[in-house]
Amino acid sequence: MSDSRFLCLEKMTLSYGKNVAVPDMDLDIGKGELVALLGPSGCGKTTTMRAIAGLMEPASGKIVLDGTDITRVPANKRPVGLVFQSYALFPHLNVYENVAFGLKLMGVKGSELDKRVIDGLKTVGLSQYATRKPAELSGGQQQRVSLARSMVMEPKVLLLDEPLSNLDARLRLEMRTELQRVQKESGVTMIFVTHDQVEALAMADRIIVMLDGHIEQIGTPEDIYNHPVSDFVADFVGFENVFERVGNTIKTANGDVAIAGDIDDATKGLAWRPSMVTLGDGPFEGTVRGTSFAGGTREYLLDTPLGQIKAECDASLPAHDFGAVLKFDLPVHKAAQLARTGSL
Amino acid sequence: MFQNRAEAFALVLPAAIFAGAIFLVPVLILLSEGFRSADSWTIQAYIDFFSQSLNQAVFLRTLKLAAMVTAASAVIGYAAAFAIVNLPPKGKGRVTGLIVLPLMISPVARTYAWIVILGRTGIVNQALVAVGLSDEPIRFLFTETAVFIGLLQLFLPLMIISLISALENMPRDAVPAARVLGANWLQVFTKVILPLTKEGLVIGGTLVFTGSMTAYITPAILGGSKVLMLETLLYQRVTMANDFVSASVIALILIVMAFAANLLLKRLATARNKR
Numbered sequence: 001m002s003d004s005r006f007l008c009l010e011k012m013t014l015s016y017g018k019n020v021a022v023p024d025m026d027l028d029i030g031k032g033e034l035v036a037l038l039g040p041s042g043c044g045k046t047t048t049m050r051a052i053a054g055l056m057e058p059a060s061g062k063i064v065l066d067g068t069d070i071t072r073v074p075a076n077k078r079p080v081g082l083v084f085q086s087y088a089l090f091p092h093l094n095v096y097e098n099v100a101f102g103l104k105l106m107g108v109k110g111s112e113l114d115k116r117v118i119d120g121l122k123t124v125g126l127s128q129y130a131t132r133k134p135a136e137l138s139g140g141q142q143q144r145v146s147l148a149r150s151m152v153m154e155p156k157v158l159l160l161d162e163p164l165s166n167l168d169a170r171l172r173l174e175m176r177t178e179l180q181r182v183q184k185e186s187g188v189t190m191i192f193v194t195h196d197q198v199e200a201l202a203m204a205d206r207i208i209v210m211l212d213g214h215i216e217q218i219g220t221p222e223d224i225y226n227h228p229v230s231d232f233v234a235d236f237v238g239f240e241n242v243f244e245r246v247g248n249t250i251k252t253a254n255g256d257v258a259i260a261g262d263i264d265d266a267t268k269g270l271a272w273r274p275s276m277v278t279l280g281d282g283p284f285e286g287t288v289r290g291t292s293f294a295g296g297t298r299e300y301l302l303d304t305p306l307g308q309i310k311a312e313c314d315a316s317l318p319a320h321d322f323g324a325v326l327k328f329d330l331p332v333h334k335a336a337q338l339a340r341t342g343s344l
Numbered sequence: 345m346f347q348n349r350a351e352a353f354a355l356v357l358p359a360a361i362f363a364g365a366i367f368l369v370p371v372l373i374l375l376s377e378g379f380r381s382a383d384s385w386t387i388q389a390y391i392d393f394f395s396q397s398l399n400q401a402v403f404l405r406t407l408k409l410a411a412m413v414t415a416a417s418a419v420i421g422y423a424a425a426f427a428i429v430n431l432p433p434k435g436k437g438r439v440t441g442l443i444v445l446p447l448m449i450s451p452v453a454r455t456y457a458w459i460v461i462l463g464r465t466g467i468v469n470q471a472l473v474a475v476g477l478s479d480e481p482i483r484f485l486f487t488e489t490a491v492f493i494g495l496l497q498l499f500l501p502l503m504i505i506s507l508i509s510a511l512e513n514m515p516r517d518a519v520p521a522a523r524v525l526g527a528n529w530l531q532v533f534t535k536v537i538l539p540l541t542k543e544g545l546v547i548g549g550t551l552v553f554t555g556s557m558t559a560y561i562t563p564a565i566l567g568g569s570k571v572l573m574l575e576t577l578l579y580q581r582v583t584m585a586n587d588f589v590s591a592s593v594i595a596l597i598l599i600v601m602a603f604a605a606n607l608l609l610k611r612l613a614t615a616r617n618k619r
Contacts, residue, residue, distance in 0.1 A: 055520050075523040082524045088517035092539045101535075102525035153525065 005064075006031035006189055007052070007157055012061035014047050014213075021047045022213040024061070029157075029191065034183050036200035037193045038224075038236075039210035045193045048210075049159045052191070053082045066156055076105075081150030085161040087142045089134035095121070095145050096130040102153045120152035121145075123182060140171040144178070151182065158183075160192040164199055176203055197237050201225055209233050211343060228336055231269050232343040239271035240310040241330065244341045250330075252306040261332025269338035272330055274299060274312035282329025288320050302326065371595075378592035393593045399577070403597070406574040409488060410556040410605075413495045417503040417552045418545060420496075425507035426537070440508065443501050451498060455565045458494050459485060462566075486570040494562040499555045503548035510544020511537070542613035549609045554602040574598055 007029040014022040022044040029035055037045040050056045052063060054075030063071045070078055089098050099117045108116065121127040124144035134142055143163065150158055163179060164172045180203055183190045194200050200207050201221040209216045209224065209232075217229045228234035231242045243250035245267055249258050263270070279300070286302030286309055293299075294312075298319060302309045311328060320326055378389045393399050428439050446454060461467050462484035469481040484490050514537070522536045538545070563573040572580070574594050581590040 050520075053520075053524050055523065075520070076526045076528055078524075080524065082521070084517040084521055086515065086517050088515060088521035090518060090521075090536060090540075091515060101522070101527075105526040105531060149525065 003032075004028060004030040006033075006066060007191075008062075008064040009048075009052075010062040010064065012048075012051065012063060013059045014044070014051050014056060015059045020059075020213065022051075025213075025215065027208065027215065027218075029189060031189055032187045033189055034180070034203060034205045035189075035191045036204035036207045037191060037210060038195070038197060038200040038207050039216075040195055040236075043210040044213040045210050046161055049082070049161060049191065049193050052157065053080050053159055054078045055082075079153075079156040081153055081155035081158040083143075083146045083150050083158070083160040083163060085163075085165060087134075087139075087146040087166075089142055089145055089149075091134055093133075094130065095126065095132050095134070095137070098134065098145055099149045099152055101149065106153070116152050120148040123151065123185075124148045124178070139166050140175060143167065143175060147179070147182065151186065151188070155188065157189045157191065160190065162194060163192055164194070165196070172199075179203065201237075209236065216343065226336070228271065229338060230340040230343050231271065231338055234269075234271035234336055234338055235344055239273050239336055241274070241277065242269060242271040242338075242341075242344065243306075244269050250306070254305050254307070257306055259330065259332060263332060264337050266339060267337040269341035270330075270332065270335040271338060272335050274310040276331070276334040277309060277311035278329040278331055279311050279313045279326060280328070282327050284328050284330070285325055286328055288322055288324045288326060291319065291322065300326075302328065304328075306330075374588070374592050375596050376592075377588050378596060389589050389593050393590060398572075402572045402574055402577050405488070405571070406557055407601070409492055409495065409573065410553050412492060413499060413556040414549050414553045414605075416492075416496050417500045418549060420500060421503035421507050421548060422533075422537075424504050425511050428504070428508055429511045440505075443504050446497070447501050451559075451561050452565075454498065455494055455562050458490065458497070458566055462490055462493070485566060486568045488567070488571055490566040491563050491571050491573070494566040495556045495559055498559065498562055499552040502551045502555065506544045506548030506551065507541060510541035510547075513544075514540045546606070546609045546613050550602075550606045553605040553609075557601060557605075558598055 005028045009025050009027040012022065012025045012027075013020060014025075025048065037048060039045045047056065051058055054070070054073060054077075058071060061071070062069055065079070090101065093101065096117055099120050100113060103113055103116055118127060118130075121130060124147055126141060126144055126148065129137065129141065129145075134145065137145065143166070147160075147163075160179070164175055167175055176199065179190070179192070182188075192203070201224070204221060206218065207221055207224045208218050211232050217224060217233045219227070224233065225237055228237055228239060231244075234242050243252065245251070245259075245263060246256065248260075248263070249256035250270060259270075275297070284304055284306065286304035288300055289303045289308070290301035291298060293315060296315055297312045298315045298317070300311045300313075300320065302311060309328065309330075379385045379387065381388060394403070424443075428436055428443075431439060459466070463469070464481045464483070464485075466484075468484065469478075472478040473481065518536050518540060519532055522532045527535060557573075558575055559573075560575045560579065563571060563576050564579070567573065567576065569576075569580070574597065578591050578594040581587040581594070
């Protein structure tokens with residue numbers, strides 16, 4: 001076992017009855033990595049996580065953790081922690097008892113138990129809430145109790161299901177930093193599931209983009225953000241203008257449109273973020289069908305012969321009115337060149 | 345909703361008069377029968393009742409059978425309810441319907457069905473003899489076992505339904521969370537499911553216990569005079585001996601036991617919670 005293959009999924013297939021949710025998945029995760037499983041709902045990311053935790057048995061394939069095949073090891077015997085999206089705190093137990101739950105089952109008791117529970121609560125800044133019941137805590141606090149409850153078990157892998165989705169915007173930022181801190185301090189291998197690309201980009205060392213049960217792309221946040229491999233990933237990370245490419249043309253709703261610039265032979269598609277669209281100049285024309293002010297920038301929705309185009313420019317520039325006809329360009333040198341299309 | 349209390353009061357009055365005249369007053373009259381003597385109030389009837397060994401035996405048997413039925417229905421009920429709650433929605437509706445179905449069939453019909461099954465020439469005996477597990481038919485009818493089986497079948501649905509709703513109100517991920525934190529299935533049950541569903545267990549337990557204690561048809565048909573329970577004894581005292589004093593005594597015993605069972609179950613539930 002090497003550190004880069006700390007957790008390995010080997011040809012893992014997950015199914016609900018006859019419905020295959022995740023077919024033949026191969027994935028290696030390194031020791032101490034902070035990995036995001038990113039994808040839309042129903043892409044199999046939560047199912048994958050439940051399988052790693054042992055809450056679902058793979059129909060075939062293997063799960064190997066730290067050199068040990070854990071495919072048939074029951075959930076309660078796996079060195080894996082899971083923080084549920086609903087937090088899943090035990091409502092009949094107070095904060096202290098919730099955090100002590102797993103440790104007691106492990107046979108930890110007395111002052112050792114007390115120390116580990118208190119340390120766990122300190123790590124998440126909740127030591128003064130030990131005697132509260134979960135119902136008396138805010139969502140963010142419940143989230144942190146749930147985190148502490150898993151962390152005190154010192155799992156080899158900690159899984160988090162949509163850890164930030166139930167929190168409001170400010171708490172989300174706070175919790176993001178908190179999770180990163182806990183991960184760096186403890187060195188635990190952490191995998192979190194999210195449908196929010198911003199979250200994945202901000203927190204993860206590595207992102208695994210999933211679609212329809214398979215892995216669409218694996219890469220660093222920079223890779224994913226700048227070099228999406230497929231039209232799906234491109235769209236998911238904000239390239240809102242995605243086209244299939246044939247030769248020197250792009251396919252649009254109104255036929256093929258010639259486009260100037262150097263394109264790799266292997267490129268199957270081209271994608272532009274709204275900010276990459278040149279507004280006010282260029283070979284194409286579009287009619288403004290919508291505008292929205294986004295602080296530093298102003299976004300435009302254009303009706304064009306290429307279909308709808310989303311463009312964006314500095315908000316300090318004068319605004320274009322609804323119905324105005326604007327020239328624009330899709331510069332090839334800025335576009336993301338996609339190796340695959342057809343998954344959108 | 346109402347402008348004043350008088351309106352609400354006026355609406356509830358007919359029901360209150362009906363319940364008072366038809367239910368409460370006769371019950372009080374009946375119960376007072378047990379405390380009356382020539383010139384004053386006394387508990388002599390209760391002392392007399394419990395001094396007879398037959399009555400003691402019937403009292404203890406009633407208590408024992410009701411407790412056994414309650415315990416058995418809790419064990420079977422938890423397993424069934426847990427399985428049902430984890431079914432997909434469609435299957436859940438169907439199976440719940442099947443469980444409720446017996447409640448819609450006359451208890452007399454249901455109880456007679458047990459005679460077909462448990463009788464000397466019933467299905468069970470035929471099978472036992474055919475397989476060679478028994479040389480001759482075993483007597484099931486008119487035994488405590490028969491009454492136990494009949495009562496369990498009668499009241500199990502109430503327990504299952506109480507537990508289904510309790511289990512459905514449990515936080516969705518509580519069980520998987522306990523599993524991931526290292527709990528085996530027994531620990532999941534004792535440390536998570538039981539404390540979180542104890543209200544349902546108390547309700548189901550009270551229903552099954554009081555139901556078993558006060559059931560008449562099942563012990564009458566499956567137990568007969570060989571396996572008397574308080575309810576069948578009460579009926580016997582009234583119809584055969586015209587003994588309304590004993591009837592009154594038994595009635596109050598049944599009421600007190602029902603309340604006691606409820607209190608005891610609640611106490612057990614909270615005691616477990618504190619630990």
